[in-house]
Amino acid sequence: MNALLHTLDSISRNGMRHSVAQLGINYGFLPVILVLTYLAFGVLEPRFLTANNALNILKQSSYLIIFAAAQLFPLLTRGYDLSVGMVISMISVASAMIMMAVLHATNDVPLAIVAAACGGFGIGVLVGVINGACVAALGINPFIVTLGMQGVAFGLATTLSGGFPVYNLPDAYSKIFAYSNWLGLPASVATCLIILGIVHIILSRTVFGRSLYLIGASPRAVHVAGLPSHRYNALAYVACACLTSIGALLLTARTASGEPNAGGDFMLKSIAAAVIGGVSLRGGEGRVIHCVFGGLFITVLSIGMNFVRVDGYIQQIILGIVVIAAVYFDQFRRRTRL
Amino acid sequence: MVETHTHVRTPAVQWRQYRRYLVSYGLLPCLLVMLFLLLGFYDERFWRVTNLINVMRNASYLMIISAGQMIVLIVGGFDLSVGGVAALTSVTMALAMVQLRNLIPDALTTVVVLGVLVGLITGFAIGFLNGFVVAILRVNPFMVTIGSMSVAYGVALYATAGVPVYGMPEVFSRNFANLQLFGLPVIVYLTIVILFAVWVAMGSTKLGRYIYAVGSNLHAASLSGVPTTVCIIVAYVASSLLASVTGVLLTARVGSGEANLAQTLMLESIAAAIIGGVSLRGGVGHVGSVALGALLLALVTNGLDIMHINSLFQPIVIGVVLVAAAGLDRIAPTVR
Numbered sequence: 102m103n104a105l106l107h108t109l110d111s112i113s114r115n116g117m118r119h120s121v122a123q124l125g126i127n128y129g130f131l132p133v134i135l136v137l138t139y140l141a142f143g144v145l146e147p148r149f150l151t152a153n154n155a156l157n158i159l160k161q162s163s164y165l166i167i168f169a170a171a172q173l174f175p176l177l178t179r180g181y182d183l184s185v186g187m188v189i190s191m192i193s194v195a196s197a198m199i200m201m202a203v204l205h206a207t208n209d210v211p212l213a214i215v216a217a218a219c220g221g222f223g224i225g226v227l228v229g230v231i232n233g234a235c236v237a238a239l240g241i242n243p244f245i246v247t248l249g250m251q252g253v254a255f256g257l258a259t260t261l262s263g264g265f266p267v268y269n270l271p272d273a274y275s276k277i278f279a280y281s282n283w284l285g286l287p288a289s290v291a292t293c294l295i296i297l298g299i300v301h302i303i304l305s306r307t308v309f310g311r312s313l314y315l316i317g318a319s320p321r322a323v324h325v326a327g328l329p330s331h332r333y334n335a336l337a338y339v340a341c342a343c344l345t346s347i348g349a350l351l352l353t354a355r356t357a358s359g360e361p362n363a364g365g366d367f368m369l370k371s372i373a374a375a376v377i378g379g380v381s382l383r384g385g386e387g388r389v390i391h392c393v394f395g396g397l398f399i400t401v402l403s404i405g406m407n408f409v410r411v412d413g414y415i416q417q418i419i420l421g422i423v424v425i426a427a428v429y430f431d432q433f434r435r436r437t438r439l
Numbered sequence: 440m441v442e443t444h445t446h447v448r449t450p451a452v453q454w455r456q457y458r459r460y461l462v463s464y465g466l467l468p469c470l471l472v473m474l475f476l477l478l479g480f481y482d483e484r485f486w487r488v489t490n491l492i493n494v495m496r497n498a499s500y501l502m503i504i505s506a507g508q509m510i511v512l513i514v515g516g517f518d519l520s521v522g523g524v525a526a527l528t529s530v531t532m533a534l535a536m537v538q539l540r541n542l543i544p545d546a547l548t549t550v551v552v553l554g555v556l557v558g559l560i561t562g563f564a565i566g567f568l569n570g571f572v573v574a575i576l577r578v579n580p581f582m583v584t585i586g587s588m589s590v591a592y593g594v595a596l597y598a599t600a601g602v603p604v605y606g607m608p609e610v611f612s613r614n615f616a617n618l619q620l621f622g623l624p625v626i627v628y629l630t631i632v633i634l635f636a637v638w639v640a641m642g643s644t645k646l647g648r649y650i651y652a653v654g655s656n657l658h659a660a661s662l663s664g665v666p667t668t669v670c671i672i673v674a675y676v677a678s679s680l681l682a683s684v685t686g687v688l689l690t691a692r693v694g695s696g697e698a699n700l701a702q703t704l705m706l707e708s709i710a711a712a713i714i715g716g717v718s719l720r721g722g723v724g725h726v727g728s729v730a731l732g733a734l735l736l737a738l739v740t741n742g743l744d745i746m747h748i749n750s751l752f753q754p755i756v757i758g759v760v761l762v763a764a765a766g767l768d769r770i771a772p773t774v775r
Binding site: 181235239241242244245246248249250251252253255256257259260264366369372376382412414415416417418419420421422424425428429432 | 517572576577578579581582583585586587588589590592593594596597601703706709710713719749751752753754755756757758759761762765766
């Protein structure tokens with residue numbers, strides 16, 4: 102809001118041309134770059150611009166946006182969650198195994214799906230509580246805590262099912278959570294929108310959400326204000342792991358199997374999406390909309406590169422460079438802001 | 440107030456000091472000895488010379504890469520790219536050796552030396568880029584090294600299409616890797632030399648002291664005329680070079696250039712450093728303790744092997760040990 106007022110003020114003072122630059126400096130150029138990237142791939146490969154592909158982009162990006170929104174919570178408190186990727190793998194495998202076990206025992210498909218969803222979500226909560234307790238109560242650096250959790254989750258994801266994907270999940274699971282339309286939107290997109298709405302309300306309307314910004318900006322101020330900063334800090338990791346587990350359950354539905362590699366590069370991508378979108382690594386700055394733009398940008402980039410047949414390994418290189426460049430420009434923007 | 444300045448040694452004060460030494464210097468060696476004895480009693484095969492040499496060899500790789508990680512941590516950064524650097528070194532070196540071997544089939548030693556040089560130059564280049572972006576462009580080291588990790592793995596995988604590169608001269612992949620001196624692998628001596636060099640460089644040179652100063656307070660160091668930019672770049676170059684050396688040694692051991700070389704190295708190197716008491720806030724760290732931390736991890740890994748526990752469980756144990764070590768470090772001051 103302040104930034105908007107600032108922009109309006111600068112328009113009245115300096116005229117339009119200067120203000121465009123000011124708008125970019127305040128909000129980032131990402132929305133513009135996103136549109137340009139989309140059009141550029143369209144020029145290279147006209148099929149990229151079809152409505153079908155646009156829907157595909159939305160579907161693909163919905164998962165990444167959920168994970169970026171999850172990452173937003175710890176990022177606001179000056180932390181991050183490196184365990185996101187491997188926790189996705191672990192929950193994918195674990196929930197699939199629960200589903201198969203219940204299915205074998207009772208032959209009841211709805212019950213199996215509910216049990217798997219509850220189990221997966223429960224594991225997410227547990228991971229979040231452990232991460233949060235170590236960070237907030239024991240005061241261990243989030244980098245160490247979540248790196249350790251990443252190791253644990255990686256080990257569990259690869260050993261639980263012997264390192265193999267868990268196949269033969271009931272069709273109904275994929276049908277409902279991946280291929281059905283809710284209110285005319287694909288299931289993952291609809292879930293993503295609901296999550297974004299809830300996260301937005303939590304972050305902007307609740308004491309917990311507002312406190313996260315304060316924790317990131319000045320941890321001491323939260324303490325002085327009499328807010329339970331440790332509890333809120335821990336809750337940020339719980340919220341992160343909960344959202345991660347929802348995303349992991351959706352991913353499992355899409356592949357119709359519990360995949361030990363489901364998480365793959367989501368740790369890098371979720372942080373990258375949030376930071377490219379404009380969430381500050383120094384805490385206290387960032388909104389849901391940033392995660393949306395960041396997630397869309399990375400997805401457009403990777404689907405676009407698939408369209409023009411860029412080698413998968415080259416894409417990995419490009420992603421690395423884009424991440425570094427984005428953080429550089431972001432810091433440049435922050436320094437330039439008046 | 441007066442009493443704290445005069446050196447009155449009441450029993451209570453002595454006890455407190457004793458405990459402080461125990462926590463900061465004694466805990467890790469005690470843990471090592473305990474683990475050493477426990478593993479031996481669990482299964483006497485642990486005592487066998489071949490197994491102990493194996494532990495030392497595995498600890499050596501980890502000690503070298505962790506010493507590099509320590510330098511970056513001391514200067515106040517991270518290096519998440521060490522695993523990627525080791526993998527890329529392995530690949531570029533193997534590819535270079537295969538190419539050179541076709542060009543000059545008669546001078547295999549030259550081929551090996553040039554190949555290793557190519558590998559080390561790769562490491563140097565990535566380290567310099569990391570340092571440049573962190574120190575001069577002032578980008579968050581976490582994002583820089585996570586990005587360069589992605590780039591390094593990407594290049595390594597692209598150059599090999601994910602397939603191991605065979606065809607390095609046997610002088611390197613067999614003779615050098617198995618070379619022993621006085622009953623110990625040459626790698627162990629090499630590690631001792633490297634650790635000693637890091638110890639001297641960090642403790643007794645101007646640059647080393649500067650790196651500590653930059654890590655403990657960048658602004659103060661800068662105001663005191665410390666060339667902070669140089670220090671940060673040197674730290675990242677050192678870390679990458681040592682990761683590169685580890686890559687060279689592991690490649691010799693494996694016998695092929697692998698883009699998937701030791702994927703847990705990043706986690707393990709940070710774990711060894713943290714267990715060795717290096718602070719993530721910078722300015723604190725000692726190469727001797729880090730070496731002990733690496734030895735501890737190597738012992739734990741070997742212990743899991745001896746107990747016939749699936750090697751896929753190793754990251755779980757290392758993860759728990761890492762968090763426990765950091766937790767202990769946080770609780771320790773209140774114990775004092």
